[in-house]
Amino acid sequence: MKFFEIKNLNTGYGDLHILRNISLEINKGEIVALLGSNGAGKSTLMRAIVGRLRVWSGEIIFKDENIANLSPDKIVKMGISLCPERRRIFSGMTVKENLEIGAYRRRNGLxxxxxxxxxxxxRLYERKNHLGGDLSGGEQQMLAIGRALMNEPELLLIDEFTLGLAPTIVEILVDVVKKINKSGVSILLVEQDVHMALEISDRAYVMEVGEIKISGRSKELLEHPQIKETYLGM
Known part of the structure; x- marks a missing residue:
């Protein structure tokens, strides 16, 4: 059984064709990185996976079922959660309340x-009664990840989790991602910090202008001439 696979996916906004014939796969237990510069189409692909953007053609297979164009609610219930870019927490609600909202589709066993x-x-337990708006940037990112975990996903999509954070905080969050993966959750990691993403992932795909241009084992891609020149400044 294929755990997760995208086959020849095409989509966009209005008449604007953004993603062209995207194909990728994630095996159970893997961390897979999706890399590329701003405007490459990474976040657009995340939106299509979770049902927030209509797929024009192609398939999104999750545990042998085509989930393309299912509702976001159904996709969450099947076991896919998104931790979106720029956190998007509720600043006027406590950490505990934010987590409860993250589980609104599954109230049993809260x-x-x-x-x-x-x-x-x-750290979220220590801050559970504090307002989201009073948290540091790193704590807010932890809260966004925690909220996505409240539905007990089998596949977690994480979009730009290091954005705007200090290196010391990024190190803490990298350990969190590894810990989540070791608990049995597969991860698709969208990230602009190419070196870090390749260090913690098993495999990676590189997008340019809505197409997959490079793919392979992450350790091998760290030595790929084009990636070293374009993304690693070497």
Whole structure:
């Protein structure tokens, strides 16, 4: 059984064709990085996966079922969650309330799932009664990740989780991502920090102007001449 696979996906906005014949796959238990500069189409692909953008053609296969153009609610219930770019937490609500909202599609076992999130992100437990707007940038990113975990996904999509954060905070969040993966969650990681993403992922795809241009094992891509020149400044 294929865990997750995209086959020849095409989509865009209005008449604007953004993604062209995108194909990629994620095996169960993997961290897969999706790399590329701003405007490459990475976030557009994430929106298509979770049902927030209509797929024009192609397939998105999750556990042998084509989920292309299913509703976001159905996709979450099937086991895919998105941690969006720029966090998007509720600043006027507490950490605990933000996590509860993250689980609004699955209310059963709420306490147990929140305890599991706190075990992965203990800083959230320490701050559980604080308002989201009072958290640091790193804590807000932890909260965004924790909220996505409240639905117990099998596949977690993380969009630009290091954006605007200090290197010391990024190191902490990288450890969080590894911990989530070790708990059994597969991860698709959209990231502009190419070196970091290749260091923590198993495989990677590089997008340019809406197309996959390079793919392979992450360790091998660290030595790829084009990636070294274009993205790593070497």
């Amino acid at each position: 306490k147990e799932r929140m305890e599991k999130v706190f075990s992965i992100l203990p």
